[in-house]
Structures are given as structure tokens and as C-alpha cells.
Amino acid sequence: MDLKSNVFILCSVVFILCLAKMTLHSHYPSIESLAKIDQEYYVNSPSCKMPEMDPFSADIMKHFKRKKLKECSNDKALVYSVFDPELRQYRMHIDESSFEGLTKNLGNSTLKCQYQVIGRNTKQSYPDKDFSLSDFRPLTQSFLVPKHIDFISTQCHAANGRKELKLLQEDAFLFVQDRLTLKRNYTEPRPDKETKPNVIILGIDSTSRINLRRSMPKLHEFLQRPGWFEMQGFNKVGENTIPNLLAYLTGNAEEKAMQMSKFSRGGFVDKLKFIWQRFKKYGYLTAFGEDCSKINTFNYHKPGFKKQPVDYYLRNFILALENILKVRREYGNAFCLGRKLAFKYVFDFARQFMQRFQNSAPLFGIFWSNSFTHEDFLGATALDKIFWEYLLAYDELGFFNQSIVFVLSDHGYRYGVTRMGAKSGYLEERLPIMFVYVPPWFRRRYPQYVENLKINQNRLSSGFDLYMTLHHLLQLNLTSMSKFNPKFRSSQCKGCQSLFFELPHNRKCSQAGIRKKWCSCQPTETVTNQKHMKKVGQAVVLHMNQHLEHRNLTNICESYTLKKVIVMDRQVPLTDESVEDDLVHTYIITFDTRPTSAHFEATVQWNTQKETLTMNVDEVSRLESYKKHSKCTNDPVIKKYCICIPF
Structure with a gap:
């Protein structure tokens, strides 16, 4: 055979292979065609195309309406606290003029007020699940609060002699007491404020960057001020709050520990290496406050901390208020605790913490709200106006001048109308808010860090990068990640780095510690072949039933049948693949099952040649609230996909 014939045969083979590949991709857009589509991106690189979403799209706005804040109380406070700057102690005052207005119909009565001390019950095996409460003690005018008391509840009655006629008002107060051993001149700024800046984390649960723009315009406007940087490519790393917060605070999402139920064991949480421990070693005062005790990060179906984890800890106070004060529920949570919003207790705690020590010690604080x-x-x-007003107040008090501040969330909304009825729901869940603030002195002293923050706004980032950033704030003189002590690296993402260093442009989710299930980097193409959709859907349900058997759950959990595949998207590869690789497709499938018409979403791999499916059932997402259907188990993983058998 001559050379000309050989060349012809070779060209024919190449043509046939190319034709086969084109056929396989015929109903998916190529990377070149994707680039031509008029699409804006949060992140746009060869390895990550994270599309921008319209917060005001019609499919979400038909469910959207603004809600007015319902105040907890309109009455004037009978008791209030004032900080005495000379004695550096709190005083309690009783407003007798307000008493007169409340007792017009009670005849010749007098005002009698009393208080109880709230504390942490260290005698219990699980102190996070309990609180201590003293006997009632008389509350007198200008009562000077002893420095060992952190929390009190108060009651004021109208009394006639020894007879109590009417309970007029209940309230509660927290005091950030000064227990520093090294005293300073409180009127002068700390000499180390630039080497040891305050580090403050303000968190709002279940808030996506998309919903922030839609729902909280005042807050969003504040976060556009100079010094604020939004990490638009910030992608969650786990299902719910705890893996994401653990990524921020320990560098490990501990999802294997959750699957092995280690968090249900007393003392397990205490053994984790939290970033606040390192801040404490560097001389920082530490604080942690969170509202809604039943769903607290380290306490929901978990025993919590045996030892108080930080210097100033709000857990037992909030738990006590939910038990001794009148609670009003809104938005599904404990909203009002007596006269005051649960949210306000947490953010007043933050204000007191910063105000007490801004001239005396560096501060590390986490203040987290679930209630709204x-x-x-x-x-x-x-929540918009309230949160905005707190940030304005913090700014007026000068807190931002001394602090690196993070305003962030753990994830977006995970179920309900945003996940079941909106195109943006998939990204809303995976892209929480993440804003970083650096003060003017920081911008002058570290211009390269600021430039890197600007660049990183549109790079793929994760909670493990935030963890490294927190470590970096304890050693701001380090000029590269190679200078970091290896023992302070994120154990789950060795390649993750501080946000003050430039993140790689062509970064993949795997390089940021983000598993395929949660990765928002790949564009998708909707599958329209109903027969194929049903085949994949039935295979998914079969895997779920087999998983129930494997985990010995068939005695408490119903078996499933497929009701309907709602939508199935195929992830379009961002890099050229061989014909062999094209045999395995990754699908994101949303489907309903019987019984109870449960809504699920799963990310699965489908082999088109063998028609076999691979999936991790524990990673299945439930798209509606499953509280009432999963009461037979406390396992947070099993609860997602267990429909309890009625007995």
C-alpha cells in the first residue's frame, strides 16, 4: 500500500473518531459556544464558570414579599443597666416614672423588683444543655452588679405591703465583665492594635449572596463602603451549618465524624482544635454568641461543649431565657425572648464585648444569628434594617477602625420555594454571603494584601481559605503560604490559602476542598428525554432503598417508589475529554417520591454504555422541611432521607 493510501486511511480514522465525539456532544454546547453566550460570571476561568443569577427573576419574585418587623414589646423598660466608667462596673436602675403609668388602676401600690443570677451549670454532665438559676434577690435602685455576675433575669411587681398584686414586667440583662489580669490605661489606644487587630465574625444563617441583594438592600448598601470586599466565588463545602462552620473554625468539616455519630458523644466537640484557641494563646479575649438554643451549631442533636469554649459564652444565657421568659415564635424560631429580640441579645453582646475592651485587649468574637x-x-x-442599624452603631463607636470584620453565612436557603421553584435555587444554596472588611490603616500598611482581596473577589474560594485567613491574621508579616507552619494548614485542604494571598486563577473545586456535590463551577444542560430521565430516576430510588437496607433502617424508614422526575441537568465538562470519558455523565436530578411526595435532589454518575449508576445516598439533599417526617431518628444525615414508618 502506497504512502498516499496510508495517509487517506489515517485521515478517515481521525475523521470517524471526531465525528463520534461530535455526536456524543451534539446536544451539549461546546466550551467555545458557552463563551459566546451573553453570560456574566461570578467566577470565569477555564476550570470554573460560576454564572451570575438575577436575584429578581420572575420565578422567585412570585413567592417574594417583604415582611414587617413585629416588635417584641411597646412598653417602656422598668429596669435598665448603665455602665459606670469610673468604677468600671454595671449599675441597675429602676425607672419609677414608668411604674406610675403602669399602676393607675392598682390603687396605693409600690414597686417591688427582684433578680435571679443565670449561670452555667457545671455540675451537669452536659453543661451546654442546662443552666443554673439562683433564688430571687431584691433589686434596689442603683444596684452595683458584682463582677462575677454575667447574666441576670429581673421581675418587677406592683405590691401592697407584702402582697404582690401584679407582675408588671420581666426582663433579662447580660454583662461583659472585666476579668483581665493585666490592667491598662483604658483611655489610650492599645499599642499593638495594628499587629493584633480585633477579628470579628458576624454571621447570618442560611443567607445566600443572591438573597442578600433581594431581601436586605440596606445591609448590602453598607457592605459596599470602602474597605469591604465580597468574595463572589465563595462556595460552601458541606450540607448544613456544622460542616461549614467547622471548615471556618477548625480547617476540617468533620463530615466523616458526623456519619460515625461522633458528635453525639460527650466531649467530642471539645477535642477539636478551634481557631479561637490559637487566638487565646496570642493574648486575645474570645467570645461566642448564638441565638435559638435548640438549633445552635454545636448543640442540635449534640451534647455541645463540656468545658466553656471561650472567655465570654452566651449559650447558657439564651437557653435560660427561652425557659423562663415568655417566648414568641416567628419565622419558625424563638424570635422574642421576653421584651427583646433574640437577635438583639447576640448583637448587643457583640457591642458590649467590643466596647469594654477596645482599648485594653485584642478581641476575637463570633456572633451568629439563626432567628430570622x-x-x-x-x-x-x-432583619435588614435592624442589622444595618447595628453596623452603623458599631461604625459610630469606632469598632471598624480597629477590626478585621467578616460578615458571612454558612450556606444559602436549603429547602422550600427557592430550591423547588426557582432556577437560581441550586446556586443560592451553595453560594453564601462572604464579605471581608479591612480598616484604613490596614489598607495603607498592607497594600498588596488589599490588591489580592480585590483579585480574589472573583476567584473560587471556600471556608478552608477563610480558616487560613484567620491564621494569617495572627502572623501578618508572612509573605507567602510557603512560610506557614504546616501544622496550621487546613487538614482537609492542604492547598487552601489565606485570602490575603492571590488565589489561583484556574482553580478547581477539588483544589479548594469543595466536593463535586457542592461545586458550582460547571455549567449544565437540561435533559429532555423523558424515557432516559425516568430510567435514571428509578435507578436513584433503587440505590436509596438498597442504602436503607444496608444501614438497617427498613424497620423505621419507608421504602421509596419514584413519583416523578422534575428536572435532570447534565454537567457540561469544562475541559476536552476522550470518547471513553464521555461514557460517564454527571447528572443533577430533582425528583419526587412516594410516600408523602418527598422532594429530593441528587448528584449522580451514569455510565451510558453499561447503564449503571453511582451515587452517595448520604449526600442526597431534601428540598422541603423534613421535621415532621423524620422524628424517628436524631441522626442528622439519616433524617434527610428517612420517611418514618407510622406506628
Whole structure:
């Protein structure tokens, strides 16, 4: 055979292979065609195309309405606290003029007020699940609060002699007491404020960057001020709050520990290496406050901390108030605790913490709110003005001048109308808010870090990068990640790095510690072949039933049948693949099952040649609230996909 014939045969083979590949991709857009589509991206690189979403699209706005804040109380406070700057102690005052207005119909009565001390019950095996409460003690005018008391509840009655006629008002107060051993001149700034800046984390649960723009315009406007940087490519790393917060605070999402139920064991949480421990070693005062005790990060179906984890800890105070004060529920959570919003207790705690020590010690604090946003994506509309007012107050008090501040969330809304009825729902869940603030002195002293923050706004980032950033704030003189002590690296993402260093442009989710299930980097193409959709859907349900058997759950959990595949998208590869690789497709499938018409979403791999499916059932997402259907188990993983058998 001559050379000409050989060349012809070779060209024919190449043509046939190319034709086969084109056929396989015929109903998916190529990377070149994707680039031509008029599409804006949060992140746009060869390895990550994270599309921008319209917060005001019609499919979401038909469910959207603004909610007005319902005040907890309109009456004037009978008791209030004032900080005495000379004695550096708190005083309690009783407003007798308010008493007169409340007792017009009670005849010749007098005002009698009393208080109880709230504390941490260290005698219990699980102190996070309990609180201590003293006997009632008389509360007198200008009562000077002893420095060992952190929390009190108060009651004021109208009394006639020794007879109590009427309970007029109940309230509660927290005091950030000064227990520093090294005293300073409180009127002068700390000499180390630039080498040891305050580090403050303000968190709102279940809030996506998309919903922030839709629901909280005042807050969003504040976060556009100079010094603020939004990490638009910030992608969650786990299902719910705890893996994402653990990524931020320990560098490990500990999802294997959750699957092995280690968090249900007393003392397990205490053994984790939290970033606040390192801040403490560097001389920082530490604080942690969170509202809604039943769903607290380290306490929901978990025993929590045996030892108080930080210097100033709000857990037992909030738990006590939910038990001794009148509680009003809104947005599915404990909203009002007596006269005051649960949210306000947490953010007043933050204000006192910063105000007490801004001239005396460096501070590390985490202040987290669930009350407005955890159960209702519309709750953020009522929170907007309150959160904005707190940030304005912090700014007026000068806190931002001394602090690196993070305003962030753990994830977006995970179920309900945003996930079942909106195209943006998939990204809303995976892209939480993440804003970083650096003060003017920091911008002058570290211009390269600021430039890197600007660049990183549109790079793929994760909670493991935040963890490294927190470590970096303890050693700001380090000029590259190679200078970091290896023992302070994220154990789950060795390649993750501080946000003050430039993140790689062509970064993949795997390089940021983000598993395929949660990765928002790949564009998708909707599958329209109903027969194929049903085949994949039935295979998914079969795997779920087999998983129930494997985990010995068939005695408490119903078996499934497929009701309907709602939508199935195929992830379009961002890099050229061989014909062999094209045999395995990754699908994101949303489907309904019987019984109870449960809504699920799963990310699965489908072999087109063998028609076999690979999936991790524990990673299945439930797209509606499953509280009432999963009461037979406390396992947070099993609860997602267990429909309890009625007995």
C-alpha cells in the first residue's frame, strides 16, 4: 500500500473518531459556544464558570414579599443597666416614672423588683444543655452588679405591703465583665492594635449572596463602603451549618465524624482544635454568641461543649431565657425572648464585648444569628434594617477602625420555594454571603494584601481559605503560604490559602476542598428525554432503598417508589475529554417520591454504555422541611432521607 493510501486511511480514522465525539456532544454546547453566550460570571476561568443569577427573576419574585418587623414589646423598660466608667462596673436602675403609668388602676401600690443570677451549670454532665438559676434577690435602685455576675433575669411587681398584686414586667440583662489580669490605661489606644487587630465574625444563617441583594438592600448598601470586599466565588463545602462552620473554625468539616455519630458523644466537640484557641494563646479575649438554643451549631442533636469554649459564652444565657421568659415564635424560631429580640441579645453582646475592651485587649468574637433566616428566606427582609442599624452603631463607636470584620453565612436557603421553584435555587444554596472588611490603616500598611482581596473577589474560594485567613491574621508579616507552619494548614485542604494571598486563577473545586456535590463551577444542560430521565430516576430510588437496607433502617424508614422526575441537568465538562470519558455523565436530578411526595435532589454518575449508576445516598439533599417526617431518628444525615414508618 502506497504512502498516499496510508495517509487517506489515517485521515478517515481521525475523521470517524471526531465525528463520534461530535455526536456524543451534539446536544451539549461546546466550551467555545458557552463563551459566546451573553453570560456574566461570578467566577470565569477555564476550570470554573460560576454564572451570575438575577436575584429578581420572575420565578422567585412570585413567592417574594417583604415582611414587617413585629416588635417584641411597646412598653417602656422598668429596669435598665448603665455602665459606670469610673468604677468600671454595671449599675441597675429602676425607672419609677414608668411604674406610675403602669399602676393607675392598682390603687396605693409600690414597686417591688427582684433578680435571679443565670449561670452555667457545671455540675451537669452536659453543661451546654442546662443552666443554673439562683433564688430571687431584691433589686434596689442603683444596684452595683458584682463582677462575677454575667447574666441576670429581673421581675418587677406592683405590691401592697407584702402582697404582690401584679407582675408588671420581666426582663433579662447580660454583662461583659472585666476579668483581665493585666490592667491598662483604658483611655489610650492599645499599642499593638495594628499587629493584633480585633477579628470579628458576624454571621447570618442560611443567607445566600443572591438573597442578600433581594431581601436586605440596606445591609448590602453598607457592605459596599470602602474597605469591604465580597468574595463572589465563595462556595460552601458541606450540607448544613456544622460542616461549614467547622471548615471556618477548625480547617476540617468533620463530615466523616458526623456519619460515625461522633458528635453525639460527650466531649467530642471539645477535642477539636478551634481557631479561637490559637487566638487565646496570642493574648486575645474570645467570645461566642448564638441565638435559638435548640438549633445552635454545636448543640442540635449534640451534647455541645463540656468545658466553656471561650472567655465570654452566651449559650447558657439564651437557653435560660427561652425557659423562663415568655417566648414568641416567628419565622419558625424563638424570635422574642421576653421584651427583646433574640437577635438583639447576640448583637448587643457583640457591642458590649467590643466596647469594654477596645482599648485594653485584642478581641476575637463570633456572633451568629439563626432567628430570622434559618426557617424562612423571607425573614431576611425583616432583619435588614435592624442589622444595618447595628453596623452603623458599631461604625459610630469606632469598632471598624480597629477590626478585621467578616460578615458571612454558612450556606444559602436549603429547602422550600427557592430550591423547588426557582432556577437560581441550586446556586443560592451553595453560594453564601462572604464579605471581608479591612480598616484604613490596614489598607495603607498592607497594600498588596488589599490588591489580592480585590483579585480574589472573583476567584473560587471556600471556608478552608477563610480558616487560613484567620491564621494569617495572627502572623501578618508572612509573605507567602510557603512560610506557614504546616501544622496550621487546613487538614482537609492542604492547598487552601489565606485570602490575603492571590488565589489561583484556574482553580478547581477539588483544589479548594469543595466536593463535586457542592461545586458550582460547571455549567449544565437540561435533559429532555423523558424515557432516559425516568430510567435514571428509578435507578436513584433503587440505590436509596438498597442504602436503607444496608444501614438497617427498613424497620423505621419507608421504602421509596419514584413519583416523578422534575428536572435532570447534565454537567457540561469544562475541559476536552476522550470518547471513553464521555461514557460517564454527571447528572443533577430533582425528583419526587412516594410516600408523602418527598422532594429530593441528587448528584449522580451514569455510565451510558453499561447503564449503571453511582451515587452517595448520604449526600442526597431534601428540598422541603423534613421535621415532621423524620422524628424517628436524631441522626442528622439519616433524617434527610428517612420517611418514618407510622406506628
